[in-house]
Amino acid sequence: MMQNTDSHLSNAKNLSQKTDTVTDQQVLIAGGGHVGLSFALLLANHGIASTLLEKNIYPSISPKYDNNRSHYLDSRNTALSRRTVQIYQEIGLWDELQSHACRIDAVQISEQGSFGRAKLNKAEEKVESFGQVIENAWLGRKLLLAAQQAPLITLIDNANVSAVTQKADGVTLSFSYNGNVAHEQQLQASVLVACDGRDSTVRQLLDIGTTTYDYQQTAIVGVVETDKAHEHVAIERFSPAGPLAVLPLTDPEGDGNDEYQQGFRRSVVWVCPTGEEKRYLEDDAHFLQTLQQAFGQRAGTFVAAGRRGAYPLTRVLADKQVEGRCVIMGNAAHTLHPVAGQGFNLCMRDAHVLAQMLNAQVLKGADMGDPTLLKRYEKARLSDQKRVIRFCDAVVHGFTHPNPAIKLARNVALVAFDKLPNIKPLVATYAMGLKS
Numbered sequence: 001m002m003q004n005t006d007s008h009l010s011n012a013k014n015l016s017q018k019t020d021t022v023t024d025q026q027v028l029i030a031g032g033g034h035v036g037l038s039f040a041l042l043l044a045n046h047g048i049a050s051t052l053l054e055k056n057i058y059p060s061i062s063p064k065y066d067n068n069r070s071h072y073l074d075s076r077n078t079a080l081s082r083r084t085v086q087i088y089q090e091i092g093l094w095d096e097l098q099s100h101a102c103r104i105d106a107v108q109i110s111e112q113g114s115f116g117r118a119k120l121n122k123a124e125e126k127v128e129s130f131g132q133v134i135e136n137a138w139l140g141r142k143l144l145l146a147a148q149q150a151p152l153i154t155l156i157d158n159a160n161v162s163a164v165t166q167k168a169d170g171v172t173l174s175f176s177y178n179g180n181v182a183h184e185q186q187l188q189a190s191v192l193v194a195c196d197g198r199d200s201t202v203r204q205l206l207d208i209g210t211t212t213y214d215y216q217q218t219a220i221v222g223v224v225e226t227d228k229a230h231e232h233v234a235i236e237r238f239s240p241a242g243p244l245a246v247l248p249l250t251d252p253e254g255d256g257n258d259e260y261q262q263g264f265r266r267s268v269v270w271v272c273p274t275g276e277e278k279r280y281l282e283d284d285a286h287f288l289q290t291l292q293q294a295f296g297q298r299a300g301t302f303v304a305a306g307r308r309g310a311y312p313l314t315r316v317l318a319d320k321q322v323e324g325r326c327v328i329m330g331n332a333a334h335t336l337h338p339v340a341g342q343g344f345n346l347c348m349r350d351a352h353v354l355a356q357m358l359n360a361q362v363l364k365g366a367d368m369g370d371p372t373l374l375k376r377y378e379k380a381r382l383s384d385q386k387r388v389i390r391f392c393d394a395v396v397h398g399f400t401h402p403n404p405a406i407k408l409a410r411n412v413a414l415v416a417f418d419k420l421p422n423i424k425p426l427v428a429t430y431a432m433g434l435k436s
């Protein structure tokens with residue numbers, strides 16, 4: 001599917017016409033973050049054409065200069081589950097991503113100042129790995145490059161979606177291009193998939209409400225260096241301030257799965273009460289000292305901290321994910337707490353299922369935007385989504401509750417988890433996204 005051309009945004013349409021009609025059997029995607037780009041690539045793998053509109057201007061990248069990393073999206077790192085890796089393998093993109101990813105061979109879970117701890121090990125669970133950690137800068141760059149090179153994907157960046165109109169036989173999307181709000185453009189297709197993030201414009205235009213919950217926590221995310229090699233171990237630790245995770249990362253250059261990596265770089269997600277983030281962001285020494293206190297010597301000594309970003313945490317769930325010919329997907333459908341690294345992986349499973357259902361519709365010669373089909377998609381995905389949402393909330397609330405009885409119960413639960421033979425494989429399977 002991926003062709004090795006040297007095109008940049010050359011797939012972009014000529015936007016000079018007032019109204020531009022995409023052929024009936026095409027898909028419109030609003031929002032070109034990691035989910036929008038991945039969904040377009042999944043469709044292209046089935047031979048389905050799509051047009052993707054992105055509000056921001058994409059950086060100019062080319063396969064010729066692929067060694068230059070650009071932090072064009074954000075400073076986060078994403079833990080990709082086994083299932084997400086399988087999906088990228090299916091569309092032929094994993095080889096590209098793997099050279100910037102680092103496997104997780106073991107997971108350690110513990111609570112600061114308590115006795116409970118648990119360990120998951122790939123040999124015991126008989127798995128290849130528990131997932132792979134990749135810097136968002138690399139993930140975004142590779143997805144963008146692949147989408148730019150796919151002839152079936154038309155990327156229009158600098159395009160801000162402003163209106164959605166639905167008729168019995170199609171959906172029309174209006175957008176301003178290059179900031180020109182006085183001259184709106186329009187595109188029509190049989191189905192629109194909104195991947196435009198937590199504050200989704202499309203969701204608002206369709207009048208779909210949300211259920212939101214402010215965790216009053218902010219995630220500080222960045223890269224640190226320790227004097228002890230990570231040996232592919234992910235450490236999840238629950239501190240009185242909130243949950244935190246230290247994940248293995250690649251060396252600055254080269255393949256994180258290569259045995260010759262030094263392995264001193266780690267990704268940190270530190271969750272603190274909102275309002276306390278400023279000092280963690282600005283004061284390296286304070287940040288390193290806080291990590292050291294929370295982790296003890298589990299990760300060795302924290303010796304250096306890189307650039308950090310702050311993300312206020314709110315759970316946002318769309319009241320529905322389908323309205324007529326429109327599907328709400330990605331963070332626009334469900335924005336979750338990052339504690340268990342599940343959000344993007346859940347979005348990928350949604351995207352994979354919808355792409356398959358649309359493909360089956362095309363093979364039947366039927367309408368891809370058939371609202372009954374889209375409702376079937378929504379129903380099919382609900383149980384996996386509910387399970388992940390419940391899991392994330394249970395981890396956040398269960399591990400931060402100050403009540404001593406609850407604290408004792410969770411430590412007993414951690415010990416039981418570590419000792420009981422049948423629980424670990426089940427939880428590992430769910431966490432790897434292999435069961436939905």
Ligand SMILES: Cc1cc2nc3c(=O)[nH]c(=O)nc-3n(C[C@H](O)[C@H](O)[C@H](O)COP(=O)(O)OP(=O)(O)OC[C@H]3O[C@@H](n4cnc5c(N)ncnc54)[C@H](O)[C@@H]3O)c2cc1C
Binds near residue numbers: 035055
């Ligand atoms: C700190 C943190 C750590 C995380 N770690 C993990 C992890 O380890 N594993 C995991 O699975 N998940 C993780 N997640 C979750 C993951 O980051 C999200 O699920 C994922 O980024 C969602 O991507 P998205 O494309 O749906 O949304 P976004 O990344 O928000 O992309 C939306 C896109 O739509 C565009 N857009 C918005 N409005 C318009 C408009 N009007 N017109 C056109 N375009 C528009 C935006 O410019 C943007 O590019 C983490 C989240 C956080 C906050």
